[in-house]
Amino acid sequence: MQSMSGALTLRKPDAAKPAGRTRLDRAVRQNPLLSRAGLSERLFAHVFKGLVYPQIWEDPDVDMQALRIRPGDRIVTIASGGCNALSYLIADPASVEAVDLNTAHVAFNRLKLAAVANFPEYETFYRFYGKADDRGNIAAYQRFIQPHLDAQSRAYWEKRTLSGRRRISIFTRDLYRHGLLGFFIGCGHRVARLYGIDPRDLLKAETLDDQRRFFDAAIAPLFEKRLVRWATSRKSSLFGLGIPPQQYNALASAGDAGMASILRARLERLACDFPLSENYFAWQAFGRSYSHEEAGPLPPYLSRGNFAAIRARIGRASVVNASFTEFLAAKPDGSVDCFVLLDAQDWMTDGQLNELWREITRTAAPGARVIFRTAAAENLLPGRVEPSILQRWAYRETESKALHGRDRSSIYGGFHLHVLKAD
Template sequence: MNTKAYFQNKTLSSVFKNWVLDFFATKQFFSEAKPQNKLIQSQTWADSHIDLEALALKPAANIVTIAAGACHALAYLSTKPAAVHCVDNNPAQLALLEIKAKALMHLPDYDAVLKFLALPKQSDNLKRYQRHLRANLSDQASRYWQQRNLLGRPRYYAFSQNLQEHGYYNLSLRCLRFLLKQLGARFDKLQQAQNLEQQNRIFEQDILPALQNPYFLFLMRRRFVLHRLGFKQNQISRVKNANQDEVSQILIQRLRRLFCDFALHDNHFAQQVLGQTYQITQQQSLPLYLQKAVFPQLRQYAHRVHPQQSRLIDFLQQQHAESIDAFVLQDHLDYLHPNDINTLWQEINRCAAPGAKVLIRSLGTQLPLPQRVFQSTESHWQTNPLRNQELQSKDRCALYGSLFVFEKINKSN
């Protein structure tokens, strides 16, 4: 299709604009709240390599993390932790975590795990589920994966298709990618790039014009579209407070970094945005928890992953003082009111063992912690801004605006 000629026709342009608005302006797209009993994301959008470098986890560490897509939590097993508590209010995310962990534990070998969790169009995965996993799932996880959709297929059929295409965020990403293709983006050319120089040149010539198209910019100014892409209102405000540019311009900057600052063949985040499946022939491009080098340790320690259906604050209130060595909050603070952050940090401070670390990501570039959370505590926390920037610059996900690592230091020391 000649996109340029297509949009020069005023009538067709109006038709396209109305189609786009109708497509996004459904009831579910207007809704800011994400579904609470449906899968939000099938993979974690955070670089596990950076997590491990930032946290420097020691053996027998007690870890608390947001469950998200489970990739990062399973990667932590490579450090031989005492426990990885994965907290989420959404049972769908916990069911995903559990089936991934049980796949590591009960499937026959590494190749079977790779086929089950990484490769699309594997009809044998239905047999793998029935033979090795179903009986080992908890009742709650089993009910989730056995539930049928409108076509009468159980949810576990996702593993015979392409798991990475399932989930609220993944559907939004596919819609966004479809729109950009209609506006002329040539993602196929980017996939053919051989080095960073070619990636940069192709991005400027074949991707950026679509991102700067008036129709795309128009949609990125619509709040309901941003909500459907996963941005809550306080996240949008946080991004804008950090940079007075439009959200669309910030998105363009981060996509440029994702596609231009890291080799595509090493970056599964970029591959997923481009619509590719995992490149299993290149181990370094796989999520860490799917790499063969760490598989023996993950298989040995997968039973130490503990799904926790709860709010994070409620879970921490049930833990003993100074019992947790690492907290991985991801972008959880972006979703909270400052008063809720203050309450949460009080519990983190109480539960944190000496030397404990807290990992925080944010869509904005500023620390999402009010200054008052550090006041009136028996301990203080330190962070290294230069180290934070270094870690952020190496994070291949590239879609967050900042990363912060805090370490608990007793005042008596």
């Protein structure tokens, strides 16, 4: 449930509206304004304008296993929170080009690129993005990042919100409690505490058996509560996960026992299937931060051992405000080796999917790889993308299922890998 790519071929934006907002609106809106579905789409577009994902919720280790990134590969990915785009640099690609319709995510990623390039050492970088709650982060921003930011991104971070604080201050007030996702997780914690449960107690578990016992005794019963079942039956309740109305429908199709049961199963996997020592997604969900232990799990880009390599290659990464399809439309034939679509296809129409895959196929280099995730388990492309396009690609079904089983974020129904066939 990630940043909206809106992989469409776009017409010229309306002059009366900012381009980024117009792109986002067009990616979301598929129904008449005054219809129930149309109102839901517009509400989602409104809440999605700001920062949604301080951390991306796709496992970068799984991505890199699937993509088999080779030195010199050219990658195009949806940006979202930027964790994965930066992590790909570990594999020594020639370029990582990130795109996003959300202008807040573009500013967030450009801040991260500037931090990698200009902070004096790893400790300052980790304090900024790992702990993300130190008052010294403002001084670090002003000294090391601000002079290197483009004017648009600088204006975004220095704008004051209704509270009177500048946006950059979230790095002194626990970054991961902010953004739409941070707010959603916080609401989940508050609801749990209403029933006498503190989700942070899961992090005291020392073994997988301990994790299972806590989940079964404390977390699972919450999904039987009337309030929880009522709330999760509303599409708007999951906007905080970045789930637009179209994707809610796809997620709901994953089972017939109600949304609460589907979410319970996904959270069970997150809580019980991976040791806490290896799963930073569980730390974020149940603790709202990374582990405070030096050896605690972190995203690859944020690990001390990877910092030097990422820093040396940071000039190969870029972020632009665009849709995936329009970005590819400007690229030459055969110029991309790896495509990362996150879960954006879940809310596309058949027409949008075909436009996207025509551009992917045209720009794909020999042996190109495409990865994406879906709310439901099934691969959504067969029957929707034209056979003449889809037959150019080999779907690695067995490998996809194995990779899905390794995805520590645990919130998706399926992981999918397609490889361009040899001519």
